[in-house]
Amino acid sequence: MSVEINKSNYEAFYLDYLEGNLHGEALAAFKAFLADNPDLAIDDTELVSLTAPEEAMDQMEKLAMKRTVAISELSLETVDYFLIARTEGLLSPQEEAQLENWLEANAFYRNDAKLYAMTQLQANPQEVFTNKTALKRKPARIIPMWITGLSVAAGLALIITLAIPNGTEQPAGNNGNQPIAQHATDSVPNNGQATNGTNTVTNPNENGTNRSSSPGDKQPVRHYKQPGSPEQQIKRYPAPDRRNETAAVNPLQKHELRGLENQSNELAQWQAPVITPKQQEPAPSNNDVAWEPVEMRNPIEPVTKTLASRLDTPVDFRTAKASKKKPGGFYLRIGKLEVSHRSASL
Amino acid sequence: MNVNDYNKAIDEYADNLFRFVVKHTKNKMLADDIVQETFAKVWERHEDIQAEKVKSYLFTTAYHCLVDVMKKENRSGTLEVIERNGTPDTSHLFDIQKVLHEALDRLPEVQKTVVLLRDYEGYSYEEIAGITNLNESQVKVYIFRARQALKTYLKDIELVA
Incomplete structure (x- = not known):
């Protein structure tokens, strides 16, 4: 060794x-x-036996796993369970009294009972978490809905304002100050041509033909006056597409050329009013021009008045008949988006 | 649970949570991190948590964080070193609570957890079972084992004294 x-x-x-x-x-x-x-x-x-405590532990565990343990099971082998149960507050007053009596008879376990009673841990109050402030959250600000709505409306208004380069620009199809077709005073028989003397324009389609090829398709007529009238506010309109238009046509001349052969009986009865232009003005060019509406006068006012009083309804001086429908419509423009609707005129 | 409830929970339970965690980690900085992570997780779901159940939710979350940290950290490495470094001298051994906490450090983690929840927070077996994902019988057995071990430790100290 x-x-x-x-x-x-x-x-x-x-x-x-x-x-x-x-x-x-x-x-x-x-x-x-x-x-x-x-x-x-x-x-x-x-020599200390190491197996005996293991057996006692098992016995205690068995009891601990039970839902209820009767005090009658109290013995030298199970005393640990009951001493811990008393510390845990699981014993009723009667059971505690019986345990106390048992300890009187078995004073050897008094010290164990005292030690078990001391096994309850107490937290150290000086041991604290020092970073509470950083963890806290600030309450969120509540913004009323009406403020949000107002902000959205203001934003939209700003966008619309910025999207329109010139604040006075109006669409070609309509004028904000001018109805699409004024009742009785400023509308004309709608056969696809305007009849405002020499200062009205046709509204051709892409093929250069009038849109109102059929009598039912009536188009409102807009009356424009060229710029230069300082007393009235000037409106700017984008020029209509006249690429296929050979020349500006006097609507009255065109009306004669067409011969009125396609007119309905109602239209055939109409006598074109004689409107004398204030001055001979050239047709609008193919550029953006400023136009101003011209008020149309009723040349047969006594007739229409008489008829209107008898019929109890307004009378269109062009047809000398009662108005059937008052034209109307709307126009909306947001940036480059334009939406318009026009009711059928007389 | 609204913001006020959440802030109130911090005032009421952050210390308890910290004590519970630091008893396991033996590292105050790590315990701070776990407590912060716990509250952050609770805040993420604060709208789904009822104010009266926030304490249980906090301890459950903290326990799971703790288990994750314990798995990540090498329990026998980093934390043990910290534990030894952080262990004060033994002159206080006759202070019962200090002796008990010394004994507590010698318990298995699960026993330590259940006995801390029982003694520090006064949770019932059922509540501890909910936090630790054990059943009630297991909780009771672990607590009884822990008490027995603590008593044995106290008895040994008493004999030495």
Whole structure:
């Protein structure tokens, strides 16, 4: 054996000896050492049994797993359970009294009872979390809905304002100040041509023909006056597409050329009013021009008045008949988007 | 739970949560992080949490954070070193609570958790079971084992004294 057993190292050999791990030469050497040192030998009664507490633990665990444990099960083997149960507050006053009586009879466990009662932990109040402020949240600001709505409306208004380069610009199809077709005073028989003397324009389609090829398709007529009238506000309109238009046509001339052969009976009865232009003005060019509406006068006012009073309804001087429908419509423009609707005129 | 409830929960439970966590981590900075993470997670779902149940929700979240941290950190490495570094001298051993907390550090984590929730927060077995995802019987057994171990520790100290 390489290592000699002496008083400084014999404990390690003793443990191996007790656990049965010492064999052969080492076992013989250790027994010889014990024979030489009988005072170091351990009596069997000094050895602590390690299995007994395990059994007691199992018994306590079994009871702990039960929903209810009767105090009648109190014994030397189960006393730990009841002592802990008392610490946990699981015993009724009667059970506590019985346990107390049992402890009177078994004073050896009084100390255990006292120690179990001390096993309740208490938190250290000086141990605190110091960063509470950083964790807290600020309450959110509540913005009333009406403010939000107002903001949206203001934003839309701003966008619309910016989208229109010139604040006075109006669409070609309509004038904000001018109805699409004025009742009785400024509308003309709608056969696709305007009849405002020399200062009215046709409204051709892309093929250069009048849109109102059929009598039912009546188009309102707009009356324009060229710019230059300082007393009235000037309106700018984008010019209509006249790429296929050869020349500006006097609507009255065109009306004669067409011969009125396609007119309905109602239209055939109409006598074109004689409107004398204030001055001969050239037809609008193909550029953006400013036009101003010209009020149309009723040349047969006494007739229409008489008829209107008899019929109890307004009378169109062009047809000398009661108005059937008052024209109307709307126009909406947001940026480049234009939406318009026009009711059928007379 | 609204913002006011949330802020009130911080005032009422942040300290309790911190004590619970720091008993496991033995590291105040790490405990701070876990508490902050816990409250952040609670805030994320504050609209779904009832104000009266926020404490239970906080401890449940903190426990799960703790378990995750324990898994990530090498329990026998970093935290053990911190524990040794943070362990004060033994001159206080006859102060019962300090002895008990020394004994607490020797308990398995699950026993430590349940006994802390029981003694620090006064939770019932059922509530602890909900927080730790154990059943009531397991909680009761762990608490009984922990009490027995603490008593044995106290007895040993008493014998030494």
